[in-house]
Structure formats: structure tokens, C-alpha cells
Amino acid sequence: MSYTRRDFLKATLGASTMLSLASGAPNILVRAASAGAARRDDRDTVLVVVQLSGGNDGLNTVVPYADDEYARNRPTLRLQPKDVHKIDSYLGFHPRMEAFSRLYKEGHLSILHGVSYPNSDRDHDGAMRDWHTAEPEDPNCQTGWLGRAADSVWHTNRKDTPAVFVGPIVQPFGLRAEHVIVPSIQSPDDLTLDSTLGESQPSERFRADKDNPLLNHLRDCTANARANSRRIKAIAKAGASTAEYPAFRLAGTLRTVAQLIRADVGIRIFFTELGGGGIGGFDNHANQLGNHCSLLGHLSESLAAFVYDLEKDKLLDRVLLMTISEFGRTVKENGRRGTGHGVSAPIFLAGGKLKGGRTGSHPSLTDLDNGALKFHTDFRRIYATVLDRWLGFKSRPVLGRQFEPIDVLNV
Amino acid sequence: MVGQTEKPPDPRWAWAAYEPDADRPWNLAQAGHLYRRAAFGANWEQLQQALSDGPQRTIDKLLRPQAETAQFNRTYDEYEAATGSVDQLRAWWLRRMIQTPHPLQEKMTLFWHSHFATNAAAVKNARLMQQHVGLLRGQALGSFRILLKGILQDPAVLLWLGAEANRKASPNENLARTIMETFTLGPDHCTENDIRNAARAFTGWFVLRSKLRYISREHDNGEKQILGRSGNFARDDVTRIILEQPATSRRLVQRLYRWLISETAGPDEALILPLAESFATDYDVLKLVETMLRSNLFFSPAAYRRRIKSPAEFALGIVKALEGTVSTTQLANDLADLGQNLYNPPTVKGWAGGQHWINSTAILARQNLASALLRGSGPYGDKLNPWGIAQKHGCATPESAQSFLLDLFLQGSFGPDVNDALLKTRGRQDDDGGGRTRSLAHAIVTLAEFHLA
């Protein structure tokens, strides 16, 4: 481990010197340099979760435009068949989701229909907590599933930070861990060393003390922190000019994630959010049409920019992105040009190792659960899939039991 | 610093009071060690005073300070009562840690805060949280018996554990489970049946409009079997039974051992037993803390730098040594980013601490916090002035400040590699020692050793 580490360090230092000279160099050179700095280790896959706060209206995201029931239940919110980006003769993406349509055709995006869980909660806090704890039956559960995932791999790597939250809101509960500290950051700068007072600290690398395991742990982490900081600084310098992202907040967040993936600092789980936390921007009880349209535009364009940014650097194969939202919404609109809290909604996966297409059938618009689309896929099966098959963590201790994975990944 | 043996130390020797001798002299390193554990670090005067007082007198002062602690705490209680938010409470507590004439009391309040870990975000009531930490402070060095009883009657704890309505028809097992498995006996020393029966004994207690109420018709008057006893038990009977179990005192001594002595390895059972037996007779926390602090073991290599500082200990160690007070509103936020959000422990088990405090990101964030505290500008302003402190204690040049600051912060000698690297520390151009000393202080407090308590 230490040998390869030093190797990387050398590679990065080389790259960073080159990058600092290369401000005028063609982008391809810069990209080649930063790609060279990355560790090519297939085990180090990365999961990016995008939380859509407020309960996304799945029905107006992946639209059953050909269904008469859809038109009948949505007198003001209905999206016209001519405007949607058609997937097939029944379904199409929301008109503002052209980018998703493109990703879908390229095989970088999968749709999982009808996702929720038994006896799902229709209260924001309760439902979101269930998605975060992955323990709907235990109201006193005090940790999040990703926090437990981070705890579960602590013994294999004590030096690196397994998970981070990227965004300006309070850290979501899904990252709450019993042991590991999960940081919240807003930009790559938050993970670089402040050099105002100089950086001439003595090297910790050669001062091992065989008697004190705590001291050795501290020294290892300090050496790691310095190396990581250098890598992030080098990537930040290069990245600013290469990738194009729209001006939305989510896009900025995903750009930060892409830079940290490129810097290869050992973070396996990134958590991000769209909708501003709290009750959430997706909670469209009134005036849904315009607001939901904006949000879906931000989501699809930011996400596409992220995918293409990683693809350029051949990093997409290491990355899986997943959207979650606490619930879908009612089929029928509510008289205030909005919708109520529902049950199931589709989940999106994006990345370079997807089987692609749609998984599961679109839920019926007539056979409803108290006005909302029924679910057929427990979200914890998807959690199990990403833990077992993508991250290579064991899902059973994290989720409390073994959920059947879903065959959506090409791994 | 000799006397470390491969085999576990003899308990009689370990817990006997430390007497300095030629082999284990009382020196700056021991004084610094004591102040790191029994306080939040020391300033130069305190270290010098400790050297001349000797260990016993120094420990006396830390355990039972002459100063008007009660008056100080009353003033701060009043400050806290006037605030309406947990953010403000966090800031006032940190300021109390910095200013208190009785730092051991705050150190132990922090210990109990992690032991009876109650999370303000779930309680959603700043006043109740203030009362809760007030309860911890009141008995921080008092009686564990009174403390445990207080915890069971504390509205904040009940709200946190979702036990605001303990009905006869649906006894709240979460409260009983937490009390027995986490706060006292430990998971291996009670059965599901014990928990169910204890939950029945707690029925009748409610939190209504933020106040504890007893509704007798909701109390289960039936016969209960708890930990091998049976009877029509009520709440106070359960605490009595729990405190009679040897597992309770053993577990508390173990946790305090980790807090005050060492967290490298679980202590030998033989080492714990004599203290646990003694603790079980009266549950006097002060006596137990006193035994540990005065002991041979405490002043042995088995304890020296065998704990990782929590973020609060790390930051306050810098602040206390430099004799300043900083923005504690800002500090509370920064400590939260480092994983120690006061008033908001992550789970009911408190902060795991130890090696969990540290990974590469946490180290980086600690270095950046140290930089923010020391750089003389930004959110913390110029409240800390290492050059001023060095001059105050007789340093005329930045070079002499180097060995002074090493003594002040680490009280230890280092190899030439460290000293040479520190010598290379350069400050901003054209300055009169202030900038260079800031850089030097930063280089010292970011050494791995400074993260150890």
C-alpha cells in the first residue's frame, strides 16, 4: 500500500508541476495529465447519491403520455404527447429533460420503475427518515444506511474518509454514522490545506513509533492529508478550464464531486442534494408545472454535464449515480395546480457500467394505493445492489438482512 | 518515564498514589499530561506553578479549586438562560470551558454528555437541553446515583428516546433498553425480558408541555421480574436494582478509564475490579476520578499520550496555552465540522472517539482550524498572539520562542528532524517576530503529538 501510495504521490506531483505550466496548453494535454494522476484500481468504485428533496412527481418525470388516465387526472399539469421526449409508444421524458433522453439512448441512464417500500410513510420527515435509515420498522434507528456502510469498512481503511456530503444544507441523516466522521463540504477547497501560515511542517512519514499505535495512525493520516490536498489542488487548477457545467447549484456540486473523483482521494460515497433541504423544492402542492419543470431541467442538465465530464477522462466506468426521493405524488392533482404526497416513483441510475433501459413495469394508473401509484420494488433492493455489486461492501450487516439485488449493472 | 512492563501492571501498584522519585520525577511533561487529562490544557503559569507545587497539590487544586466556582457557574447559567437557541448554548459552554476556574468539572460534564448522549436536534427545545447539561454539570463530580435518577426524570432524555408517553398499554422499551444497555449495565448483562419488565416499571411517566408528569392510572402495578428480582417495581426500584449490579460499576469504571487513562487497549479486568468494587459502595464520582488521577498508572508510560484529543480538547489546548478567548460561536461550528457537534452527539452511544476522530480529512480540517485560530485575521481575529505570550514569558527572539512554544504545547524533546524543520518555518516577510511565531505555533500544534492527550 505504502509503495503504491508513494508512486501516486510522485505521479501527482509530476502532474501538478506540468499543470501549473499548462494554463495555455491544449485541453487534451491537461486531461491526459490529470487522467494519468488517477489511480487505476477497478475496486475503487464510487457511488454518488442525488437526493431530490420534497417527493418527486414521477408521473410528470417519466410521463405515460399515451395513457388516457394520465390526461384525465391531470387537467392543468398534463404534459402534451408532442412535447415529451419519447422513450416508447407509452412513456416519455418531461419536455425539459432532453439531456436525460440523450443519456438514456446512450445507455448511461437507467430507469427503475415503481420504487418505494411497504407501509410507506406519507409524511416528509418520516418518509425521508425511512429512506435514510433504511429501517422503516425502527423509528428509533439512529444511523443512516450510508453512515453504517462507512462504519462497516472502517477496519479496512482507517486513513481515508469513506463518505462526504457535498452541499450547502445540513448533512442528511443517511450519512449519520456511529463511528466514522462524515464531513460536509461545499467545494474542493474545503479538502485542501490552508497554507497561510506556511507548509514547512516536519514530515510525518519517517517518524514511526512502534510503541504507540495512536501516534502512528495520526502520522499516517497526516501524510495522507498532505498528499490528498496536493492532488486536489492540482486537479482544481486543471479542472476549471476543461469541463462545462451549467450555472445551477446542483451542477456546481457535481463539478466538485467530479474533481474529487479525479483527485482520487479515496472517497467512495458522495451525497448531494437538489431542492434545498428542509421540506424540499419537489414538494409541489401548488403551481407545480413551472417549478417542477425548473427542477427537472436543473437535474437533467447538471447530471448530463457530470456524466460527460467523467466520460471525457474515462472515469465514468468507476462511477454510479443514483437519485432518491422520499415518495412520489398523487396521480390526481389537488385543485391548487399541484399534487399531494404519494408512494412510488422511478429511481434513476447513471454511470458507465449500466445495463441500460428500464427495469420493472410502469405502475398502473387505475390500481392505486390511496390515490398514489403502487410500488413493486423495495428501495432497499437497490441499496443492496449498490452495496454488494457496486461498492463491494457487504449489504447484509448494513441493511440488517439480505435484500435481493437487481440486475441492472454490467459488472 | 520508565517502568513500563510487558505484562499488565499489578493493580495494587497501579492505583497507589504516585510519588515522584529519581526514576519517575515530577517534571514539565507530567504536569502537561495532568492538565491535558484533568483540564483542557494549561498555560505557562499553570505549568510552572504545577512544577513548584508538586503532583499532590496540583491535583488537589484541580479536584477542589479554591476559586468561586459556584458564583462563576451561576453567572454562566444566567447567560445561558437568556439565550433561546442551542447554537448559543454551544457557544456559552465552550466559553465556560475556557474561562472556568474548575476545568475538571467541565471535562467531566463533557464525559457525561457523551455517556448520556442526548441530541438537541431530536429534543427541539433549548431550555430543556440547558437543564440537561446543567444536570450533568451538577453531578459531574458528584454522585452517579443521583445523576442516574436525574437522567430518568429528565424531559430532554425522555423526548430524545421517544419516551414522552410511557403508557401502561404500550410501555416504551427504547427508554428501558437505553438505560440498561447503554447507560449502565451494558448489552451482555440484561435480557430482553429484563428490558420489557423495566419498561413496565417506567410506565406512568409523561412529558407534557415540556414538563415531567406522573399519571398514576397509566402506571403498571403488576408484578415484574428484573435482573433476578421480582416485585411491584416502580421507576426508582429499577435504578436501585441496576446500581446493585456489579456490571454497572464495572462498566462505568471502564469508560472512565478510557477517558482519563488510556484508549489504546481495553484494560485488564484485574485492574478495573478494585476500583469498581469501591465505586459500587457509594457511586462517588469525585473519589473515583481522584484515585485515577493520583495513581501510578496515570503517571506511567501506559497512560502518557495514550488518548486522542477530541476536537474540543485540540482547539481549547491551543486557546488555553495562549491565554486567550476566541469566538466560541465560530468554534462551535468548526468543532461540529470536525465531528464533535456539542449538544448533538451522533447516537445515544455518544462519540466513539479514539482513532475514529482521525482520518485524513479530519486531520486536514484540524490543521485548517489551527491555522484559522493562529493566523491573526479572519473569523477568529487576532485574539491569540503567540509572540506576545512568548515575550511575556521572557523570550526576546523568535528563535528562543521556538523552544518556549515546544515546551508550552508539547513539553517534550524532539529529534533533530523536527527541530530543523521548525527552524525553517518562515513567517510573512518583513515582520518583527509576530508572523514567524504564528507559523511556528501552527507547525507545532499540527505535529502528530499535539493531537494526543
Added chain:
Amino acid sequence: MSLKFGSLLTLVLAFFVLQSVAAGQTMPAATQWIPGDAVISLELAQPKVLLDLLAGKKASAFVKALPAYQEQASKPQFQQFLAILGYMESELGTDWRRALARLTGGGITLAICPEETVILIVDAEDEQLLKRFGEMLLEMARSEAEKKGQPGRVASTQYRDVTAWTFDGKEAHAIIGKRLVMASRPEGLKAVLELRAETWGDNLASKKDYRAAKRQLSRGGDNAVATVFADLKLLMQAPNIAGLLKQQGENPLAALAFAGIVEAMRDSNWLGLGLAIEDQTLICRASVDGETVARTSPASFALPKEPGEGALPNLIVPRRIAAFTLYRDLHQFYAAKDDLFPERTSGLIFFENMMGIFFSGRDLTNEVLAQTRPEIRFVVAEQQFDPAIGTPIVKLPAFAMILRLRDEEQFDEVFEEAWQKAIGLVNFTRGQQAMPGLIIDRPIHNDTKLTVAYFSTAEIEDKTELAQRFNIRPSLVMPGDYLVLSSTDSLARDIIDALGREIERTVKPLAQTHSLLELEGVQLASILQANRQTLVRGDMVKKGSTQEEAEAGIDLLITLAKLLESLKLSIGMHEGTTEAGLEIKLNL
């Protein structure tokens, strides 16, 4: 004499700015020697007037009475400063006030050019004194350099027939007749000397934008004691300013309050600023040359549509701390939300959901906001607490928003219903959390019905230290076509009276003014004083200061607030350009 030379220079320059008399001059205007690429320039043509106010007897007495001044005066640095002053006085053979007056008699010009080059031109009255002053500076610099063992730091060179001096290869200066030219970099001085010789480059005075700005400023009369010119095109390229202007889209309230200002700055070439002094009032007028916001721009909701239109004058109520009046078309504002604040934050969606409930599904933009007229006013006033009801520990000011409705006959009940739903929802939510709710009362004041909601203090024994929520008694009143939302019923009553007076007099709007803020210093000081203890404690944890330090800081703030008799900031259009005016009346 160990103060660093650089800081000494700064001190000297500070006194140039403070002390000067008018005098005739024969040299070309100083701005003809300033390079045309100057980003910001400041000219003090008549510093005397400014000085009479700021360094006159009254002001000096005021400053000297400040605890902060006394604290400074007791420090060794201050004594050192006095010593330097004494040395200079003896060298120049006169007291410093008179010396500075004669040294700066002809005016002061300061310019900031690209690459952090600062140029200062000072025109003296007394050539001999200036010469002696220059020699003294050199001497001091030499002795300082020798002390450090670097005598080479002070160097001179001939450039275009002028002897130029540099210190440490950085600061440079030259004396040309009665004129002292200083620059933070030798390149700056070089540029000035080239301009003097008319060999190279454009000067500021001949620049088109500069002349346009000057013309604009002189329209307000030639009484300006100080003028500032800023080249906005260059200024906007500064990264932090560009970043600041970009920071919209997150906050709808900021987009509403600062409408038109950011746009005007972005589309302008220059900003001109003139300062005049009348009695004890500082009057500052700023204008930019950019076209006013286009009718089609998303920000045009802040444009008064007709010539006579504009914000209404602020309302006058007892104990008023501040008042803010705006001309904003809320309907147009909200309809442009995708452009103005594109992020769909939780708060925004929550707001829309609530509005959907309160207004029973009416469309917020087209059916609710369209009912309001573009005149919006805010009033902030200190509260008086009735001891029988109780006094909170933290005494917040009362605040109110005053709108006007287009069709009050039809909409009064709709708003009343919405208001009562809102109170009901608050009560329901608080009830769920086992917290006491609000009681609704409907008293009548001057024939106007108020809908007041309040927290009862009946069960509270100690009524002297109430919680913060007792600052709030939310009230709705709708006299005539006005709609008033107030945080307390007592402010609502005062506003009813003020509106009654307004209706009687049928006030005219402030034509073409879209924003006007007024602030009352004495009242501000009063509310700061009422909350002194809370502020002091807040300061202790926020800044880490001791109680004494915090008290001194808050007391200084209160003193400064008292010094400010009133402040008035208005922004509007004038003949197709955006203009801002700031009036500060001092209470010396």
C-alpha cells in the same frame, strides 16, 4: 523612531487629506497627469469645507470624548506617533496643522490604476516648505535604511528632467515646483512624468467618460468638495466584484430589494460621485451613465412606468427607527422568477404551497400578486411594552409592510381569509408540538378593524423577562385600499393614523424614485440601548471578547448611532440614467 517608514508615509498622507486650504495654481490640472487607465480617482478640490465638519472643534471634541479614542491615546504607539509629529514640527519650523495646510493648499488627487498602482498628487501652497518636507522625508528614509544595514534602499534617478526618488525599489516620488507626486510603484511615477512631458499616453482629464461624469456631477451645482470617478468597465473585471454581481438567483428578497441597481452597474461605463456639505449634512450623489433598465428586462418591475410615478413617501410613525419605500411591481417580479432567482429552494416552494392554501388555490402570480399596486413600504419602530402584559428580555423592534390593493372591494375579504388561515395554521402546528397558540382579537381603531393575534401572558407570573415570541402580536388592517401587515397591533394603529393623514393630504409619489431608505439615529441608539445587555453577551461569544471589551464596543456603536441624526438613501432615474443620493445629517 522605529515606526516603519511605510506606515509613516500613510500617516502623513492621511493628514494631507485632512488639512488643506484653497489656493490658486498655475500648473495644469492634476488629472492631466493621471493616466487614462485609472480605475478610480478621488479629487479633493475644497477640502476646507469637509475639514470644518470632520476635523472642526465639535468633531474633535466628539472624537476625543470617545472611550475608544482614549484607549488608543493611552497606548505606546500613539505616544510614538506624537513623538514623530513633534520631530516633524521642529524640522519644518511650524506646527503640523499649519504645515499641512500650506503643503496641501492646492488640492489633492488620488488615483488607483491597474496592477495596484496608486498615484497621489498634492499641490502645495508654499514651495519652500514642500522642498524642506521632501528633504526631511528623504533623511528619515535614509536613517531607517541605514539602521537596517541597507543604505542602498533610498535611490534617486533623473527622468525627463525630474529627480525621482525611490524607496526600496517600491514607493517613488518627485517634487515638481509646488507639486508633490507619489506612486506606490516606480512605473506609476514614470507614467505621470511621461504625461507631464506630453510624450506618451492618454490622461484622465481628456478621457471621454471622465468628462461625461464631470458634466453630470456639475449639474448639481459646483459645490462638491470631493468627487470620485470610477471606470466601471475596468472595475467590473476585478474578480471579486464580478463574483459579487453574479451572486443573484439564490435569494428572491435580494432580487426584489436591489432590483435595477446591479443591472445599471453592469451596463454602465462609469460612476461619478460628488460630495457636498451643507451645514452639518453630508450630501453624496452618485450617477452612472448606463441606460435605465429596458422595459423588456426581467428587472423592469422596479421601473416607474409613467413620468409622475414612483415610490410613495415614507410613513411617519412615533419611535420610527427606519422606513423603506419601494416602487416594485410584484406581479411582474414574480412572473420573471425563472430569470431573477432560478433556484427552486425549499423555502420558495414552501412559500408557494402556503400561498396556495391561504388563497384557496388562486394562482399566486396572476390572481394574487396582480391585485397589489407597485407601491410597497416598510416601517420599523421601537416598541413600548405594557407592564401589565409583560416585557420580553430581548426587545425586538416592531415592523410592518404596507401595500396597496387594486380592487379592495373584491379582495379585502380574500386577504382577511388568507390571514386567518395563516394564524390558524400556526396555531395548529404549535398545538401539535404542545406549545401555546395565538388568540385572535378584532378591536377597532379609528373606524378600522384590526385582526390581531397574540400570545396570552395571563398564566405567566414573572412578566418582566418574557420570551422572544412576546415581541410579536401579528396584525392585519386594511384601511381604504391599503393593506397593512404588522408585527404588532400598536404599530398597526400608528400606521392607521399615519395613513389617515396621508389620505387627507393626497400625497404625491416621489417621481421616478424607486427606492428610498430613511434611518433615524437617535431611535436606533435607543433600541440598541434597550438591548444593551443582550448585545454585550452576544458579542462575548461571537467575538470572544471580555465583558468589558464587549461593553465598550456596544457603547461605541450607540454613540455613533447618536452621532447620526438621520440618513437618507434614495435611488431612482434621472433623465434616462440611474442616480443615487445619500444624505447623512450629523448630530455634533
